[in-house]
Amino acid sequence: MSASPAMQEYLAEAYRLAYYQNGDPFISTSALAEVLHVSAPAVTRMVQRLKAAGYLEHEPYRGISLTPKGEREALLSIRRHRLVERFLVDVMNFGWHEVHDDADELGAVVSDVIVTRMEKLAGYPRRCPHGEPIPTAEGRMPKVVDNPLPNMPPGQEYVISRVATHAADKLEYLGTLGLKPGAHLMLVERAPFNGPLQLLVNGQVQVIGHELAGALRVCSEAEFELA
DSSP states (O other), rough: OOOOOOHHHHHHHHHHHHTTSSOOOOOOOHHHHHHTTOHHHHHHHHHHHHHTTTEEETTTTTTEEEEEHHHEEEEEEEEHHHHHIIIIIIIIITTSOOOOOHHHHTTTTTTHHHHHHHHHHTOOBBTTTTTTTTOOOSSSOOOOEEEEESOOOOOOOEEEEEOOOOOOHHHHHHHHHHTTTOOOEEEEEOOOOOOOEEEEEETEEEEEEEHHHHHHHOHHHHTTTTT
């Protein structure tokens, strides 16, 4: 049984959730329902379908985990989505805040041949416009090492690794401040009690709130290149 676009979406989100759990392959169905904005019964029905098709396993009290077959399908879906995003931004000149939903729709229907051509035209990128790693055609996901900016000590320089939001208004605003993946910044000061952060970006001082700063994941320059 081949995976439908809806099944691919569930598999991809399950992979994304597990990816940042430090080696724990199991995720809860409630977490999957939350990220997909669907009801618990809807997730239960889809989990049953995916399990019957051999894409995932379900263990009581532990949750669900992808099988090798499910992981492969998830990685191909994520790869298509992120390469479509890069193509829309780098080749078709869309804003990075405009492409997530369209990439969802296009990624579900474009062929591997077209995705390969998009990858070439976009210059073989290793990250999507929002900094997430792009799986290889062989199904290998590069490992990201980064941390939320508010957790980092002031007085040091960092590289923005990922921007962990799909909210178009937040992305557009961060873009006007030059706060995109690959950008260098200095964390000058962090006010106490979840107060605003003062940053030095491209020689200019920028101040952003603690909540918005939490969407910025930062790393060293070497870590940005991906292993």
